[in-house]
Amino acid sequence: MKVEKATSNEIERIKKTIDQDFEEQGLFDKAFKDMEFVAVRGRWTEIFIFPKENSEFLVNVLKRYLPYSLGICIGEFHDKFFRIGLEGIYEISKYTTKKKVWIIPKAEQLVLYGRDVFGSSVSRVCSYIKKNDRVIVVNEFDDPIAIGKALVPSDEIKEAGNKVVIENLLDRGWYLRKGR
Amino acid sequence: MQIFDYKSTDLSKQLAQEYGYDEFLIRRYLTFFGQEETIQLLEANERPLKTSILVNTLRISVDSLKSRLESKGIKLEKIPWIPNGFWVLEAPFSVGATTEYLLGHYYLQEAAAMLPAFVLDPKQNEVVIDMCAAPGGKTIQLAQLMENHGCILALEVDLRRTKALRSNLSRCGVKNAIIFRMSALDLTQLDVQADKILLDAPCTGEGVIRKDPTRKKSRGPPDIEFCSALQTKLIDVAVNCLKEGGILVYSTCSLAPEKNELVIDYVIKKHNLKVLPTEIEVGESALT
Numbered sequence: 001m002k003v004e005k006a007t008s009n010e011i012e013r014i015k016k017t018i019d020q021d022f023e024e025q026g027l028f029d030k031a032f033k034d035m036e037f038v039a040v041r042g043r044w045t046e047i048f049i050f051p052k053e054n055s056e057f058l059v060n061v062l063k064r065y066l067p068y069s070l071g072i073c074i075g076e077f078h079d080k081f082f083r084i085g086l087e088g089i090y091e092i093s094k095y096t097t098k099k100k101v102w103i104i105p106k107a108e109q110l111v112l113y114g115r116d117v118f119g120s121s122v123s124r125v126c127s128y129i130k131k132n133d134r135v136i137v138v139n140e141f142d143d144p145i146a147i148g149k150a151l152v153p154s155d156e157i158k159e160a161g162n163k164v165v166i167e168n169l170l171d172r173g174w175y176l177r178k179g180r
Numbered sequence: 181m182q183i184f185d186y187k188s189t190d191l192s193k194q195l196a197q198e199y200g201y202d203e204f205l206i207r208r209y210l211t212f213f214g215q216e217e218t219i220q221l222l223e224a225n226e227r228p229l230k231t232s233i234l235v236n237t238l239r240i241s242v243d244s245l246k247s248r249l250e251s252k253g254i255k256l257e258k259i260p261w262i263p264n265g266f267w268v269l270e271a272p273f274s275v276g277a278t279t280e281y282l283l284g285h286y287y288l289q290e291a292a293a294m295l296p297a298f299v300l301d302p303k304q305n306e307v308v309i310d311m312c313a314a315p316g317g318k319t320i321q322l323a324q325l326m327e328n329h330g331c332i333l334a335l336e337v338d339l340r341r342t343k344a345l346r347s348n349l350s351r352c353g354v355k356n357a358i359i360f361r362m363s364a365l366d367l368t369q370l371d372v373q374a375d376k377i378l379l380d381a382p383c384t385g386e387g388v389i390r391k392d393p394t395r396k397k398s399r400g401p402p403d404i405e406f407c408s409a410l411q412t413k414l415i416d417v418a419v420n421c422l423k424e425g426g427i428l429v430y431s432t433c434s435l436a437p438e439k440n441e442l443v444i445d446y447v448i449k450k451h452n453l454k455v456l457p458t459e460i461e462v463g464e465s466a467l468t
Contacts, residue, residue: 051355061372067360068359071355071356072349112282139279143283173282175282175351176282
């Protein structure tokens with residue numbers, strides 16, 4: 001395992017992925033302002049954020065001992081593709097209203113158990129979603145509870161009734177199922 | 181280190197049998213606290229531990245979380261000595277599996293365990309070391325008090341517990357911590373001089389009998405001796421990694437003076453340290 005500052009190329013790819021996937025110009029800059037990006041390279045590369053104000057301290061400590069983890073992991077690179085994770089979504093969610101699907105309280109626990117989202121569970125949907133887009137599944141309080149893949153575009157989501165409209169890719173129930 | 185033991189009496193035998201303790205512990209309690217307080221302690225240990233939560237202000241305000249949990253039928257009562265701490269009086273389901281828990285809006289932590297980080301009172305620009313950090317409740321609390329600024333070095337030697345530590349810090353949005361999987365005894369390898377250090381030392385857990393009643397009988401003099409020796413080594417390491425004028429908070433979940441008062445006595449004499457008042461309005465004075 002190797003721990004080092006993420007390369008400028010990696011940071012550029014993260015920025016491009018986030019800004020493009022969520023179609024919100026400047027989203028990356030707003031969400032990760034004043035953050036240092038650190039890459040932990042193992043079988044794949046995890047990207048962590050850590051306050052930039054402590055960069056120098058971090059670099060010095062890293063020279064002496066390899067950390068197990070630092071800051072929070074916002075996602076992973078698999079080959080050259082950046083895949084945003086639960087905490088990455090948490091960080092960007094407050095700065096965007098695009099690519100969001102709001103679900104009804106009754107469906108919240110089901111999503112947190114790993115279930116997909118039915119059309120009838122959706123209370124509101126933004127108008128920018130295309131089929132196969134990555135979407136942020138949020139509850140009535142606008143808390144991001146899952147990352148999903150849209151199986152139909154925005155205008156068909158609420159009409160779909162008991163059909164699955166969002167495939168659950170990763171939800172915060174992960175912390176109970178695997179993260180303990 | 182000397183392990184205190186005292187003569188058996190009819191009362192010590194009777195209480196040990198009645199409450200299901202190793203008589204060695206009862207003999208000590210009767211000597212340290214007297215009959216009345218010993219019985220109060222044994223009675224208190226029979227009462228179930230109240231679940232308590234610490235609101236994670238990195239993610240939500242106290243009022244918002246309170247209102248959200250109460251709307252789900254969870255009844256809360258403010259813990260008077262800790263800002264952001266609440267006892268859970270009633271819950272229609274497990275508070276360890278709610279949406280708010282999974283979002284990191286709160287952390288399950290015993291009320292007494294909320295004190296050490298609060299007493300340490302870390303500031304935003306400081307370097308703080310949490311020497312025995314897993315599962316992470318105190319580290320999360322430190323990060324909250326520092327508002328995710330400064331830097332926390334969180335150490336844990338056990339792999340399974342280190343994983344849990346990472347998961348909990350991540351879930352609660354702690355950005356200013358670096359986790360090291362290493363023994364706190366090796367802390368000097370990091371070559372860091374900290375402004376503040378929290379040493380919540382591993383111990384025999386006499387203070388968690390309400391959670392784990394097997395501890396009434398499962399820990400004897402050799403365990404106390406082992407823990408006390410380890411704690412003495414740990415506190416020596418802590419002092420060596422503390423800046424001049426820095427602050428160290430030492431805490432355990434034990435009542436044994438060999439793991440508390442005697443460790444403190446040893447370290448202040450050896451390193452010429454000063455004991456500071458904590459200014460918290462709960463608890464009892466130490467044995468002198």
